[in-house]
Amino acid sequence: xxxxxxxxxxxxRQENSLSVLWRVLRANPLSFLGFLxxxxxxxxxxxxxxxxxxxxxxxxxxxxxxxxxxxxxQHPFGTDNLGRDIYSNVMLAxxxxxxxxxxxxxxxxxxxxxxxxxxxxxxxxxxxGGAVSISIMRVTDIFLxxxxxxxxxxxxxVLGLGVGPTVLAITITWWxxxxxxxxxxxxxxxxxxYVNAARAAGVTENRILLRHVLRNVLEPTIVYFTLDIGxxxxxxxxxxxxxxxxxxxxxxxxxxxxxAFYQQTGSANVYPWLVIAPGAAIFITVLxxxxxxxxxxxxxxxxxxxxxxxxxxxxxxxPETPAPLxxxxxxxxxxxxxxxxTVIDTGxxx
Amino acid sequence: MGRSLSDLFVFIAKRLVQLIPVxxxxxxxxxxxxxxxxxxxxxEWYPHAxxxxxxxxxxxxxxxxxxxxxxxxxxxxxxxxxxxxxxxxVYPAIAADLPATIELVLASLFLMIVIGIPLGVIAAQxxxxxxxxLVRIFYLSGWATPTYLGAVIAAxxxxxxxxxxxGGEYSTTIPPFTQYTHMSVLDAMIALNxxxxxxxxxxxxxxxxxxxxxxxxxATRMTxxxxxxxxxxxxVQSARMKGLxxxxxxxxxxxxxxLITxxxxxxxxxxxxxxxTVVIEEVFDWPGIGQYAFTAIGGNSSTPNFxxxxxxxxxxxxxxxxxxxxADILYGLLDPRVDWR
Numbered sequence: 001x002x003x004x005x006x007x008x009x010x011x012x013r014q015e016n017s018l019s020v021l022w023r024v025l026r027a028n029p030l031s032f033l034g035f036l037x038x039x040x041x042x043x044x045x046x047x048x049x050x051x052x053x054x055x056x057x058x059x060x061x062x063x064x065x066x067x068x069x070x071x072x073x074q075h076p077f078g079t080d081n082l083g084r085d086i087y088s089n090v091m092l093a094x095x096x097x098x099x100x101x102x103x104x105x106x107x108x109x110x111x112x113x114x115x116x117x118x119x120x121x122x123x124x125x126x127x128x129g130g131a132v133s134i135s136i137m138r139v140t141d142i143f144l145x146x147x148x149x150x151x152x153x154x155x156x157x158v159l160g161l162g163v164g165p166t167v168l169a170i171t172i173t174w175w176x177x178x179x180x181x182x183x184x185x186x187x188x189x190x191x192x193x194y195v196n197a198a199r200a201a202g203v204t205e206n207r208i209l210l211r212h213v214l215r216n217v218l219e220p221t222i223v224y225f226t227l228d229i230g231x232x233x234x235x236x237x238x239x240x241x242x243x244x245x246x247x248x249x250x251x252x253x254x255x256x257x258x259x260a261f262y263q264q265t266g267s268a269n270v271y272p273w274l275v276i277a278p279g280a281a282i283f284i285t286v287l288x289x290x291x292x293x294x295x296x297x298x299x300x301x302x303x304x305x306x307x308x309x310x311x312x313x314x315x316x317x318x319p320e321t322p323a324p325l326x327x328x329x330x331x332x333x334x335x336x337x338x339x340x341x342t343v344i345d346t347g348x349x350x
Numbered sequence: 351m352g353r354s355l356s357d358l359f360v361f362i363a364k365r366l367v368q369l370i371p372v373x374x375x376x377x378x379x380x381x382x383x384x385x386x387x388x389x390x391x392x393x394e395w396y397p398h399a400x401x402x403x404x405x406x407x408x409x410x411x412x413x414x415x416x417x418x419x420x421x422x423x424x425x426x427x428x429x430x431x432x433x434x435x436x437x438x439x440v441y442p443a444i445a446a447d448l449p450a451t452i453e454l455v456l457a458s459l460f461l462m463i464v465i466g467i468p469l470g471v472i473a474a475q476x477x478x479x480x481x482x483x484l485v486r487i488f489y490l491s492g493w494a495t496p497t498y499l500g501a502v503i504a505a506x507x508x509x510x511x512x513x514x515x516x517g518g519e520y521s522t523t524i525p526p527f528t529q530y531t532h533m534s535v536l537d538a539m540i541a542l543n544x545x546x547x548x549x550x551x552x553x554x555x556x557x558x559x560x561x562x563x564x565x566x567x568x569a570t571r572m573t574x575x576x577x578x579x580x581x582x583x584x585x586v587q588s589a590r591m592k593g594l595x596x597x598x599x600x601x602x603x604x605x606x607x608x609l610i611t612x613x614x615x616x617x618x619x620x621x622x623x624x625x626x627t628v629v630i631e632e633v634f635d636w637p638g639i640g641q642y643a644f645t646a647i648g649g650n651s652s653t654p655n656f657x658x659x660x661x662x663x664x665x666x667x668x669x670x671x672x673x674x675x676x677a678d679i680l681y682g683l684l685d686p687r688v689d690w691r
Binding site: 029030138139141142143145146147148149150151153154155156157158172230234237238241242244256259260263268269272275279282283284286287290291294 | 372375376379380383384385386483486487490491493494495496497498499502503506507510621622624625628629632633643644647656659660662663666667670671674
């Protein structure tokens with residue numbers, strides 16, 4: 001049947017997401033900076049994959065005559081004790097680290113998002129859906145008790161060493177964050193008038209979930225996902241540093257393993273560029289995603305949105321007829337005087 | 351509204367009871383995810399081990415999962431956390447290491463509170479302006495710094511530059527003395543020895559600062575968000591109108607309400623702090639449970655210690671659950687709207 005609730009949805013969302021993104025970026029210079037940095041990193045990674053010869057002068061293991069050379073025009077980030085070019089190794093690691101960030105956060109988004117939608121939408125007590133919903137949330141809560149890094153580390157002990165097992169291990173610890181996020185968002189929107197309107201108009205439940213609820217949950221989830229890529233990178237490279245994920249030196253370098261190698265071989269204090277280059281690479285990459293995501297989150301978070309609106313963001317309803325803001329998970333309201341502690345989402349991973 | 355002493359007792363007891371299924375779940379889940387795929391791994395773990403060790407290992411991890419769990423769980427109930435392949439018991443090692451980690455975590459929590467919260471107030475005060483942006487860059491830098499990077503930079507560059515020690519709990523010149531608590535500063539204070547205490551504090555500064563810097567963003571962010579929520583309220587305006595200095599309006603009236611959220615969030619950061627100790631203790635040679643975890647799990651370790659790894663995961667999860675519980679109770683104490691019954 002034709003979707004009769006569409007005009008309601010349309011009225012609530014006067015702008016499409018792209019122009020909202022543009023307004024948000026314009027209103028927040030730091031987010032804009034992050035956006036530019038992410039774009040540059042993405043393009044560079046693409047070049048490394050498609051045409052490495054353009055920007056990578058040496059192979060990862062290629063030994064040159066310059067040993068322990070400080071940064072120069074020929075070796076922008078210097079060389080190590082065997083004359084391996086640090087710049088080439090750092091650049092070669094970029095697509096791997098970015099790809100891993102997207103892969104892990106992406107699979108966590110899909111798995112956790114789907115479970116979160118189910119747990120949030122079909123949560124009527126006493127039905128099959130309600131039972132499933134409760135089981136999903138119990139397992140999620142227990143998973144959330146673990147510092148992800150520690151659980152992922154222990155899992156790599158079981159799954160084996162290398163990039164693939166490490167990615168799998170982190171994904172296993174990562175999806176619960178998305179269940180919590182998406183479920184909270186679904187609970188916030190599922191009783192809004194436009195959903196009831198759609199139901200009254202005879203739209204089926206599944207269609208309401210996919211067309212009306214999912215669309216409104218998507219925006220905050222994507223923002224969270226952006227911020228998350230940086231966090232995933234930190235976790236992955238920490239595991240690399242601990243020496244489980246990848247071996248350095250090797251054909252496929254990775255920043256964490258690289259830094260660990262030069263720190264443990266003890267040459268870092270004499271030849272600081274050996275640790276500064278990979279360290280700066282990971283720092284800048286994570287900072288780029290954090291700057292981009294953090295500004296976006298400020299504006300999408302109802303707890304801080306009001307303070308941020310001040311004329312720059314106008315897609316909120318006009319102040320004389322305030323629409324009910326979705327109840328932030330963890331917020332204290334009249335109907336929810338004591339928010340359970342566990343649902344306050346700090347967005348920070350461990 | 352029940353806020354009497356007996357209500358408080360019920361409030362806390364209720365939460366302790368709720369803890370039991372979570373702890374059980376933590377143990378079961380850790381066991382399942384770590385033991386699902388173990389057959390054949392013994393050769394991979396112990397490539398240089400003798401035939402007897404391998405046979406022992408295979409006998410232990412080759413049994414049906416349910417039997418393995420029962421063995422493990424009943425051992426756990428009797429306080430037996432297993433042993434490494436070289437026969438070193440897990441429990442005594444962890445029990446000796448835990449206080450040093452608690453000391454490190456408490457020290458960085460202290461730093462997060464005295465630095466992170468005022469920064470959040472400043473950011474809220476100058477919301478959307480330069481001060482806000484500077485604070486944001488500061489805490490996002492901490493956030494974007496992987497723990498190992500911060501630790502290595504502090505140990506290799508910052509420590510030598512400031513003349514601060516970068517390894518261990520005490521200088522090697524200090525002779526061993528009786529340690530009652532295994533917390534370096536506290537033990538030196540119990541020994542009533544000022545030079546020892548100063549030495550211990552100097553050793554604590556760098557690891558605690560790195561840990562605090564990396565996790566500070568949470569405290570700052572939450573303080574800023576809840577300050578922004580509180581500042582437009584009438585009572586803040588009236589404090590201002592009665593002529594109170596802006597400093598007292600901010601730190602006495604507004605912050606007092608804003609802190610309720612921040613306190614609970616600090617409890618949740620316990621997980622981040624604990625995970626951070628794994629790398630920090632290894633880099634700074636801090637003899638805590640983080641370093642134990644690093645050696646038990648780390649890929650470069652010559653003596654892999656699977657029982658130790660599993661135990662560490664369980665203990666870290668329990669620590670997080672307990673910290674969340676403490677935060678939950680603290681929230682109930684601080685927010686007068688919470689009904690204790």
